[in-house]
Amino acid sequence: MDTKQLTTATNGNRNGSNKSNKTADQHPQQPAIHAENPKQLIPELCKHFYHLGWASGTGGGLSIRQNGVIYCAPSGVQKERIQPEDMFVLNEDGIILDYPKNPKLKVSECLGLFMVAFKLRNAGCCIHSHSVHANLVTALIDEFKVSHQEMIKGIKKGNSNEALNYNDTLVVPIIDNVLYERDLAGAMYNAVKDYPLTNAVLVRDHGVYVWGNTWEQAKSMAECYDYLFKLKLEAAKCGFDWMLYE
Numbered sequence: 001m002d003t004k005q006l007t008t009a010t011n012g013n014r015n016g017s018n019k020s021n022k023t024a025d026q027h028p029q030q031p032a033i034h035a036e037n038p039k040q041l042i043p044e045l046c047k048h049f050y051h052l053g054w055a056s057g058t059g060g061g062l063s064i065r066q067n068g069v070i071y072c073a074p075s076g077v078q079k080e081r082i083q084p085e086d087m088f089v090l091n092e093d094g095i096i097l098d099y100p101k102n103p104k105l106k107v108s109e110c111l112g113l114f115m116v117a118f119k120l121r122n123a124g125c126c127i128h129s130h131s132v133h134a135n136l137v138t139a140l141i142d143e144f145k146v147s148h149q150e151m152i153k154g155i156k157k158g159n160s161n162e163a164l165n166y167n168d169t170l171v172v173p174i175i176d177n178v179l180y181e182r183d184l185a186g187a188m189y190n191a192v193k194d195y196p197l198t199n200a201v202l203v204r205d206h207g208v209y210v211w212g213n214t215w216e217q218a219k220s221m222a223e224c225y226d227y228l229f230k231l232k233l234e235a236a237k238c239g240f241d242w243m244l245y246e
Helices: 003-007 038-052 111-121 132-137 150-154 181-194 215-238
Strands: 061-066 069-072 088-090 096-098 125-129 143-147 169-175 200-203 207-212
Touching: 038 061, 038 069, 038 125, 038 215, 061 111, 069 111, 111 125, 111 181, 111 207, 125 215, 132 207, 132 215, 143 215, 150 215, 169 181, 181 200, 200 215, 207 215
Parallel strands: 169 200
Antiparallel strands: 061 069, 061 125, 069 088, 088 096, 125 207, 143 169, 200 207
16 A cells, blocks of 8 residues: 555645534533534644643644544644644545645644554544553563453454453554654554554554544543553553463
8 A cells, every 4th residue: 555645635725614512511621522523622632632641742643534524633733722723624535625724734744644544444533642651661562462451341343343351352563663753654554454453553662543433432442542551561560460461
């Protein structure tokens, strides 16, 4: 597969609509969700992930695919300050249909990797996290495995809605980091093909990509994965890794 096709972008209409929806009161540490408007939802989730430590220093990213349209956050910006009008809108081939109001913004460097999840797994949302747990765990192992942990039940089997069982073995592939993030698309493509049941790919010394059928599912699984990465690190410090494996 030509990974350059995953990041193709052409000029398009810069005039987009920005309709906001009413929101219910939420816990102060949770995003006030605009479930039907990705332009509203992505900034709220990015801010939430920033406070989790997943999107600090302009890192991390998020893209939502809805009704054949892809919404993507910009690159190299303060993720906690993104606004709805900062979103890029693309078709399913990665062609930009609508640009942000700010002409200086660039589409996310993660776009090619998001497109892998959308094309190979028919995902509805893909999250890129710079979690310390995801980064550090890649220094210890060449492939992440864990079994007999309750939080495994929060992970789905591939793009099905069937959850893993407590005693199943969760496996997450690890790919090596490269100089430019967009150049990771080929390695991620191969990892997703080689691990048909995974919903995540770890990037060594970098972070993790997690996807799901919906943004809710992707967010929930990202939280479960991060818990399990942290658990692996804590277990290693205590010297009882055997509890985490078959």
